[in-house]
Amino acid sequence: MSGPAGADLEAAVRALRAGELVAFPTETVYGLGADAANAAAVAELYRVKGRPAGHPVIVHVAADADVERWVLAPPAYARALADACWPGPLTLVLPRRPGAVVDQVTGGRRTLGIRIPAQPVAQDLLRAFGGGLAAPSANRFGRVSPTTAGHVRADLGDDVRVILDGGPCGVGVESTIVDCTGAAPVILRHGGVTAADVARITGVAPEERTDGSTAAPGTLPSHYAPAARVQLVEPGAIAARATTALFAGSRVGLLALAADVPSGLPGGLVVLDPPADPDEYARVLYDRLREADARDLAVVLVVPPPDTGIGTAVADRLRRAAAPRP
Ligand code: TXA
Ligand code: MG
Secondary structure, eight states: OOOOOHHHHHHHHHHHHTTOOEEEOOSSSOEEEEETTOHHHHHHHHHHHTOOTTOOOOEEOOTTSOGGGTBOOOOHHHHHHHHHHOSSSEEEEEEBOTTSSOGGGGTTOSEEEEEOOOOHHHHHHHHHHOSOEEOOBSSOTTSOOOOSHHHHHHHHGGGOSEEOOOOSOSSOSOOEEEEOSSSSOEEEEOOSSOHHHHHHHHSSOOEEOOSSTTOOGGGSSSOSOOSSEEEEOOGGGHHHHHHHHHHTTOOEEEEOOGGGOOSSOOTTOEEOOOOSSHHHHHHHHHHHHHHHHHTTOSEEEEOOOOSSTHHHHHHHHHHHHHSOOO
8 A cells, every 4th residue: 555755744734734735545535634723724625625615524633632622522322433433434423612623614513523534644644733634525516526646636636735645545435424412323424334333333223314404515415426427227227228328329337336237238338347345336436437537428327236334325425426416
């Protein structure tokens, strides 16, 4: 695995202290980080990201940090989640400690999304920086999340001076978000920590509110979308759908688990390298969607993985990628 040299890390910390942005790897997707306590840095973050003000950003902290520097009185079930899943692909939404981050980070909310990522480069950066890093995924608003340093460079280019390269992300889809402000956990976004994990850890089957009613952009109906039109299909319908689209003159691709790719498909169909299992599907999902655009496909037919484990998060992102665009 490639990792940045110490000099890169020092440059990254210097940039953050100067109020500049740094892109860094996490185990989920690459983040675009700004000092969460610096209003000008956070304003620049929203500008580069192209994100509407009022959409809150997750704050990332080091594994040895005292999270109560940022949030107040986590309930027992939130502590249980933190103990079991941090560092890892989990974000907890908790009452914010006033003054710990600038108001723009939370879009004026009284709550804060906080996460301790596991990726070693992220941990080195957070430990060396010492503060909290406000970091959305390092892509322009509404587009496909980056899972390699190359994706970040392609998307943000010169708008971000320092990009730390930690190789491809190990999970590949964004963190699970759990609202911990009520009596029981509520899942706001599916990710690497599953609803079954949350139930096992907290002893309560979590409610789910992934419909955007909390104004979380990652829960907007249309999100995570490539330029190519994404269409969900059953394996049995691939051949007919592909034939129709090819006949209409479109460049058409297919993304599905290897086991779901039928034989005898029409010749013109571009079969994107199929993942072997749901974990690999999550890891390669955003790279394949970017490849669909690089290969100039007008349509990508997609077979979601089974809706269980990490497959739930993959199926969720694919549904949003396939949703009607505004
Ligand atoms: O895996 C991840 O979570 C990645 C990496 C970089 O950590 N980050 C990420 O950030 O996906 P972003 O900004 O693309 O998505 C963050 C989601 C948004 O849907 C946002 O609305 C929600 O988290 N969020 C953040 N703070 C919140 C809060 N206080 N209440 C409700 N939702 C919140
Ligand atoms: Mg995002």
